[in-house]
Amino acid sequence: MQKLLSRLRKAVTDYNLIEPGDKIAVGLSGGKDSITLLKLLNAYQKFSPEPFELLAITIDPGAGSNFSPLTEMCQELQVPYYLFKTHIQEIVFDIRKEKNPCSLCANIRRGALNDNAKKLGCTKVALGHHKNDAIETLLLSMFYEGRINTFLPKTYLSRADITVIRPMIYIDEQQVISLAKKEHFPIVSNPCPANGFTKREYIKNLTYDLEKDIPGLKNNLLNALSNTEQLNIWTKEEKES
Template identity: 65%
Template sequence: MQKLLSKLRQAINDYALIQSGDKIAVGLSGGKDSLTLLRLLREYKNFSPEKFDLIAITLNPGSGADFSPLHDFCKSIDVEFHEIPTDIKEIVFDIRKEKNPCSLCAKLRRGALNDYAKKFNCNKIALGHHKDDAIETLLLSMFYEGRVSCFSPKTRLEKADITLIRPMIYLEEYQTRKFCRDNSLPIIENPCPANGHTKREDIKNTIKMLGKDIPSIKKNLFGSLTNSDQLFIWDKEKIKKH
């Protein structure tokens, strides 16, 4: 845990993700990444120089998944937990019958999470994106949209009056997988019919294939995100001011 906490703290410091007085809602899907994020933030809270409050919000999409293990998990680490029922599955699959459901689903989940975070008086939402997510998003943008873009470690949403933070952007996916396994965290299997059949999954496999011939590919791609001398994407000083 100490190695992961070190990376978490580095990201928090590099991008000024947390300030004293914050109330942070963790978007807890039940997947390995969000479970790792909540557990690490709860541990970080014990020694953080910034005094902040932490809650967890799970959006139940109406898919029939059992989220009760998350209630027990949050109780065991003394984190306030809210499970919110939604009709996201019905809208995306039954009403709209989306062939490519990810975009609409993500939009609905973002809107609902923002609304409930504000309802519970949170000023920030913490999301479980990690280094591999950033690399995949960069390539998805380039390959499918013809632009160089990626989410930021910190994003201010003026209309929603809330700030998104991603404290795990220096962690790799294998680390969250191992952390959940080593600590027996209650992973909830993703019930989405599209799970494993997305463009992101294709990009993940492409990176893995290229890595056989270019072992440093992930390191180099991630380095391009922070190379603000050549192209601004993740400029620490500009992001801190947001």
């Protein structure tokens, strides 16, 4: 826990993720990542040099999951908890009948999370994306879209008038898995029909396989994301008319 807190604090410091007076909503899906983020921020709040409020929001996509374990956990942590029910699964699978549902589902869930956080007076929304997520997003973008792109540690969304932060970008997924097992997290299972059968899952497995042959692969890729001084990409020269 202390190692993870140290890495979270470094991310907060490096990218100025938390400012005095912030009211931060953690997007609590019930998975290992979001539970880890909530527990880390709850612990960090006790010694943070920047005083801030913390609450948790769950967006129920309407898949029949039982979120009562999250209610109990938040009560133990003394973190205000809000559950908002939606019809996202019905929209994505029954009405739209999406063949590639993940992008649409994620966009609707993020919109619902941001809107409800704003209504609750929050200045920031914290998401549980870790180091592996950043790397997987980078590789997905390169392999399937032909561009170098991944999410940012901190993003201001002008339409929603809220800032999204990702305090776990320096934390490895294996550390999250170990903590979840050690502390017996009340993980809520994901009943989504597409769970485990996505391009992201393929890329995730690929990175684990590659790291067996290339030790330090994930750290090198993460470092490349912030190494702007040695960014060398092709630029086309404008022709004189």
